[in-house]
Amino acid sequence: KGVTDTSPIIISLLFPTQVMERNVDPEGTLLTFLGKNWTLLSKSWLLRLTGTKYACGRGGCGACTVMVSKHDPVSRKIRHFSVTACLMPICSLYGAAVTTVEGVGSIKTRLHPVQERIAKSHGTQCGFCTPGMVMSMYTLLRNNPQPSEEQLMEGLGGNLCRCTGYRPILESGRTFCMESNSCQQKGTGKCCLDWGENDSSPLGKKNVHEVICERGEFQSLDPTQELIFPPELLRMAENPEKRTLTFYGERVTWISPGTLKDLLELKVKHPKAPLVLGNTSLGPAMKSQDFHPVLLSPARISELSMVTKTSDGLTIGAGCSLAQMQDILAERIAELPEEKTQTYRALLKHLRSLAGQQIRNMASLGGHVISRHCCSDLNPVLAVSNATLNLISAEGTRQIPLNEHFLAGLASADLKAEEILESVHIPHSQKWEFVSAFRQAQCQQNALPHVNAGMRVLLKEGTDSIEDLSIAYGGVGAATISAHRSCQLLLGRRWNELMLDEACSLLLDEVSLPVISFLFKFYLEVLQELKKLVKMFSVPVGALDSRHHSEVSDQFLSALENFPVTIPQGVQTYQNVDPHQPLQDPVGCPIMHLSALKHATGEAMFCDDIPMVDKELFMALVTSSRAHAKITSIDVSKALELPEVVDVITAEDIPGTNGAEGDKLLAVDEVNCVGQIICAVVAETDVQAKRATEKIEITYEDLEPVIFTVKDAIKHNSFLFDQILEEVHVGGQEHFYMETQRVLVIPKTEDKELDIYVSTQDPAHVQKTVSSTLNIPINRITCHVKRVGGGFGGKVGKPAVFGAIAAVGHPIRLVLDREEDMLITGGRHPLFGKYKVGFMNNGRIKALDIECYINGGCTLDDSELVIAFLILKLENAYKIRNLRFQGRACMTNLPSNTAFRGFGFPQGALVTESCITAVAAKCGLPPEKIREKNTYKTVDKTIYKQAFNPETLIRCWNECLDKSSFYSRRMQVEEFNKKNYWKKKGIAIIPVKFSVGFAATSYHQAAALVHIYTDGSVLVTHGGNELGQGIHTKMLQVASRELKIPMSCMHISETSTATVPNTVATAASIGADVNGRAVQNACQILLKRLEPIIKKHPEGTWEDWIEAAFEQRISLSATGYFRGYKAFMDWEKGVGDPFPYYVYGAACSEVEIGCLTGAHKKIKTDIIMDACCSLNPAIDIGQIEGSFIQGTGLYTTEELKYSPEGVLYSRSPDEYKIPTITDVPEEFNVSLLPSSQTPLTIYSSKGSTQTYHCTSGMFLGSFVFFAIADAVATVRRERDIAEDFMVQSPATPEWVRMACADQFTEMVGNCLFS
């Protein structure tokens, strides 16, 4: 296994010490090699590079980004490019150097400026995406030490982050950009550095500070300090090996020929063997279904990378990467007259938005063309532009057209088995020829298109008569399809509206789901170009149909503009600390996340980074493929026959309790959803365990009924427990934490003790569940949580299931892959709401009756709590005296939904806000007037009779109106809308009242343990878990203030059930608040004990006092405890004090929508939150920004798709689109309300934990939704269509497109609206 016949050097890892590797498994990727491989170095030490992270395994998230460097034989230069290690076959790295995050810098030696800046700019929260971000940015700087902002956006476009909202990451990258060497606000009067001693800030408060202006401290970038390309590899590249290299694995052989002749001979010998270029198409396919015993790698064949410029076009080698193709096209566009480069421009336009930078660096033109993906961006353009494919085989060469027959895979138009694609010839365009490309996708960047098109027309010289026309669509069938028949029928027609009308009906007939609006855009584009040509060439009167052309007014030209990708701007303001606060006291300061530097260097250890333990085995889960069925048999014999399989665990093997009734850990007799866990395979490696799951045969007998939607559940009266104006639908949401669920269980040799290392928000729950599953006391089990790579509620309940299944009495590692995680774990509850509302003409709401149904999935999980929270939070900030809220959790045959940031609030409040919008439409008033009129204004009681003072709510609202210049912008929006028919702007401002905590006192208790050691160093432990929200950082800030010593003397190692027992889940907005109280209490106890010594020796140092305390036998360890806030709810009477306090805020968002595509651009967002005296404003602002962006995902892009059989389709970042770096508003301002106080919380802070801000922040994302709805309403008003359309979240481009009903959507005859 992994032995080569030639022992070539396959990979050179640029680490502080260079590592050369010779023996590799051809099936392995670079990621598995880095993470799992234990490489024995000459110095006899072991290397395990865990900085490169696994998060999706399909090239879609960028967490595994590394830099590959290769010597380019043509330019004789070293080419550095970023790649996703999860798709990079290890064998393809022959002769390449790989730099991982560990090779860039380390906290032990020297930090690289990229690492330092991302950390200090607060660009890391959970830190799981950070190494990937660092590597993308580092590669960009290796190629261009002073990149443009556009290059920065492009470079980071393939990296996802679920926590930060990207703004601080971009901010750190921007410090390297040539346009931006100083604060973006500097010189505008808004930057704090512009303010003199006696100036006041633009807010009129000179104690307000802006986080962004702290870049003076950064070390400068010195490109001469970078690692050099290994001379051995340079020598290898200069004298290239011509031999064929073969790498044998257990199942797969990798053959890399050194010459084209050898490659062609090999293709004859192995006609079925695929050619592996970028592996971005082959790799994901091989993971799921395809298996190829022989793989041919043409990476060393220089003929496939040739580029030839001819007089009639450009021939690009099939081996050129898409990134190289971008450069080649850009170069050619600069060299040639515009008329010749129409096709190149169209291709370049699509290449800019095709995938992320890493995929464009890896994917080849040949692989792209040959894989013929149905939504290929390039094939439609190449097809309409008459591109030809140059094929080569041992027999010779031939050309075939890249046309609809080739794209449909017709044998007569395809490659023969022994042929390969050598190059693609793309002809120049000519005068009077126009080529365009269009695409509609969920996000602007890094999203596969739903539909795309390439269009080309050749007009008869000097006229508007169609001489030739080609249209091809992608995404609407199994392959790219051509509208050949329609195009033929249009030949000879003049380019006018009559032709457009006819073309639309022809296309509708020919292509099953045409996006006719693309044709309309193309029509306008050509018209515009024609106008230019007419002027340029003085075309005679009559040659063009001026009657129709003159009708295209400026108002309609808005159809042509695309949304440009721009780097966001913004200001983050917060209150400065009291000038009299001691310098050592960090409370209120924007302290960097404690682990930020380790996140940036990859040295932060996550659960799966823990080195393998002795005799460790791996577990893989077998899940149900049926939604509702009886299990008639489970046959594990074939799996057990495999030599590497150790055991298969079924429900019968559980010695204690198998979960709860109706919520079993492992299914018994019956399954209730696709993805329910049935059994688990234990094997020597993760790959073997996974493969063995396929050998387990389960037979089912389907059961009725099968229920998937809330409406079905209502029909079947399927619940988990026991004058309508409108309906509201809110889709569910996948947590998409970057670190999937993972656990490592290590049994000890004595007394049935177990150590469990787990990525969870609730270690005590894991401990309890494992105890009952194994039937052993809780005190034998210790759960450890060092840090969690994002949780968002998804790691409250589920990790206990995985911990319990993995506790089989052997060291077991269980790591869910992304698809499994998304399939099994459930997410946010989809909601179906109905409301009845009574209101006055002036917008005062008199009565509101809301009924909400949430889709709970197949088990109870947290659904009861979610529905309770939802009901209590539905009123948001509005005082409506006659209210009736009812909620029910529906039982369906989907995986159980669970806790998610906001706990029902983001879904429920959307119903309330939709009702407000509908009332506004009925009253003919703007929605903000209805909101203002109905908002709580004075001290009052909620519907459940809890008293509160909305003073800061009103302050937030007024401040938001003021800071966003709301009214003048409302006018500007209206002006814009009058002038633009196909683009509309919308604006929305909404107040937020969000309640904090659980409705039960016992859930608010917390404990901490603080030890002082004899050298004066302090170890703090508390019951909260570090999920990226900076809880540990805040706890040390508290301890530092209390003990009056710097944070640098303190440490938090982990959260452990052995140090702080019986903890409550870090959730429900209360974690850092209550744990902070416990830490404070422990520190105060310790300080009290030290007081006599300090009083006696006030001049002494901390170390002196501790030494003296030890001498005097004073205990230097204390437990702190906080009993919790009182909270209760009497559901019978409908009254209570369920929440300790409320958080207030307001936000305003402005968007622009493209009516023809449904795409939107976030123009500006202003958020004001009341954090009182924030413990750490940098962390709190980061939480607000991150959750806002996550909220925009919920309401605009994240769509769960199921098959009719209840199988979740959207199981990877390809199919499920979380916001990307281009989703940040162009201007994004966040302010913490100054001078706000609350006596209730620690140091008067409401910002002591992430969740206050992030749960309410989630809902703030809906403001983008309502701004989009505002724009849609304008469109519908203008077109005289009913304004009160059905509210459906997410507002995906398809939904927006259809809501903007026009002649084209009408033609499709598929309008969703009443």
Ligand SMILES: Cc1cc2nc3c(=O)[nH]c(=O)nc-3n(C[C@H](O)[C@H](O)[C@H](O)COP(=O)(O)OP(=O)(O)OC[C@H]3O[C@@H](n4cnc5c(N)ncnc54)[C@H](O)[C@@H]3O)c2cc1C
């Ligand atoms: C995360 C992600 C996002 C993506 N987003 C987009 C997107 O937005 N738009 C879009 O259009 N595409 C997108 N893609 C698809 C991507 O463009 C293709 O996967 C890629 O172009 C394939 O090229 P490759 O070199 O990786 O092919 P490989 O995977 O290496 O090979 C693919 C197939 O082509 C064959 N082949 C390769 N070269 C030759 C040759 N010279 N002769 C004969 N056969 C050959 C191989 O045998 C194999 O069957 C995305 C892919 C990923 C992974």
Ligand code: FES
């Ligand atoms: S893990 Fe490789 S791109 Fe997501």
Ligand code: FES
């Ligand atoms: S910090 Fe980016 S995913 Fe958590």
